[in-house]
Amino acid sequence: MKRANLFYTVCALGSLFACMNYLHAASVQTSITATILTPISISKQADLGFGEVYPDATLAGTVTVDYTGGRTFNGGAAAGTVPGSAAAFTVTGESGSTYAVTIPATVNLTGPGTDMTVSLTDNATGDLSLGSDTFQVGGVLNVGANQISGAYSASFTVTVNYN
Numbered sequence: 294m295k296r297a298n299l300f301y302t303v304c305a306l307g308s309l310f311a312c313m314n315y316l317h318a319a320s321v322q323t324s325i326t327a328t329i330l331t332p333i334s335i336s337k338q339a340d341l342g343f344g345e346v347y348p349d350a351t352l353a354g355t356v357t358v359d360y361t362g363g364r365t366f367n368g369g370a371a372a373g374t375v376p377g378s379a380a381a382f383t384v385t386g387e388s389g390s391t392y393a394v395t396i397p398a399t400v401n402l403t404g405p406g407t408d409m410t411v412s413l414t415d416n417a418t419g420d421l422s423l424g425s426d427t428f429q430v431g432g433v434l435n436v437g438a439n440q441i442s443g444a445y446s447a448s449f450t451v452t453v454n455y456n
Contacts, residue, residue, distance in 0.1 A: 331424075333386035335453045341380035341413075341430055345373020348440035356436060360416045360429040370436040380430040384417075384453050388424035392417075395452040396430060406441025409434055413449065419456065 343356050349369025357365045358377040366372055384392060394417040401408040412435075417428035430451065 330390075330455075331385070331387045333384065333390075333392060333421075333453055333455055335451060336383050336385075337451075338381035338383055338427070339378055341411075341432060342378045343411075343434045344377040345375040346434070346436055347371040347373055348436050348438065350439050353438045354436045356434040358431045358434075360431050369438055370434075380451075381427065382430070382451060383425060383427050384421065385425045386421045386455065388421060390421045391419045391456040392421060392426075392453050393419055393456055394428065395454070397449050400447045400449045402434070402445040402447045404441075404445030405443035406445075407437050409436060409440065409445055411435070411447070 341358065343358055344364060346356050346366075347370070348354065349371070352369030354366060354368030354370030356370050356377070357367075358379055359365075360379050362376065362378040364372060364377040386392065394415050396413050396415055398412065400411045400413060402411060411432045413430055413432045415428055415430045418426060420426055
């Protein structure tokens with residue numbers, strides 16, 4: 294009989310501890326959410342062009358193309374008949390977001406003569422408040438004295454990222 298009482302006592306204590314653990318447990322439901330954003334994208338509308346340029350025989354010069362495509366000449370560089378043009382881009386993405394533009398600081402144009410360096414600038418606002426934005430890239434072309442005639446070209450990458 295003592296063994297039976299001991300058995301029942303042990304079972305009762307085990308049940309009590311099991312119940313106590315259960316009484317200390319708690320549960321709650323939670324939700325899972327996700328917001329899918331519009332991927333940012335960029336498309337080219339126009340290339341950057343410096344147009345036709347006449348070099349001076351002894352004096353180096355520069356040609357600047359502004360964001361509207363207007364050109365100014367300094368030193369030993371003079372305008373030919375073909376005008377310049379700013380590069381133009383359209384950015385689309387999540388309305389109300391902001392973005393950053395990455396372009397190289399300089400690019401080298403290669404052709405039949407000495408390479409010519411172009412310093413690049415952009416006028417991007419980084420504002421997608423309406424879901425899209427446009428910006429331009431202009432630059433300054435360094436023309437060598439007595440630069441050899443011919444076509445010079447280069448390419449560069451424009452990258453946009455959400456802030």
